[in-house]
Amino acid sequence: MENLSELLHRRRSIRKYQSSELTEDEIRRLFAAPLMAPSSKRCTPWEFVLVRDKDRLEALGACRAANSAFVSKAALVAVVIADTEKTDVWVEDASIAAAYLQLQVEECGLGSCWVQLRKRQTADGRSSEDYVRELLQIPDKYGVLCMVAIGRKAEEKKPFDDERMQWQKLHCDSFGQSLQQL
């Protein structure tokens, strides 16, 4: 197992995928990670709709006016949803689970990209959440947060460059005091 810092540096959004499928073992390993994610009061409101069917992947690609078409070429798309009746902080819970999934994808040597659905629209102005809810028959009580497109990488990206680390985002003891001033 590699060190967490190396993994965090290496993870980048990957939007080009090879055509090969993922194995059942790979899928199980990937999804063990979000299933271990922390959640408010351990209510685990998240669920994941795994899409591999080519026609449905194609339809998912049209869920946004822009920045989503590439998902149709993914080997697998995980639609991240959460039971809004379980908690009022389902967005936070589901976001953490999606981030865990993306890190596990990277650890497995695969690539992924988050595609936002909540508060986004299709090309004809429909809510992306409702578009995906209808396509995948997701019950109304579930909030639809995002999709995580996953596949074997067909593009390489440079790891995170420490020169870009925004240390000024850290405030010490009060907002006006930066880390450099200490």
Ligand SMILES: Cc1cc2nc3c(=O)[nH]c(=O)nc-3n(C[C@H](O)[C@H](O)[C@H](O)COP(=O)(O)O)c2cc1C
């Ligand atoms: C909340 C959130 C929403 C995002 N939505 C999209 C999206 O709809 N389409 C897309 O291609 N990338 C999306 N991304 C990926 C970001 O563009 C990407 O993480 C950012 O540019 C930094 O690049 P990196 O992931 O390679 O470090 C999203 C990421 C986050 C965290």
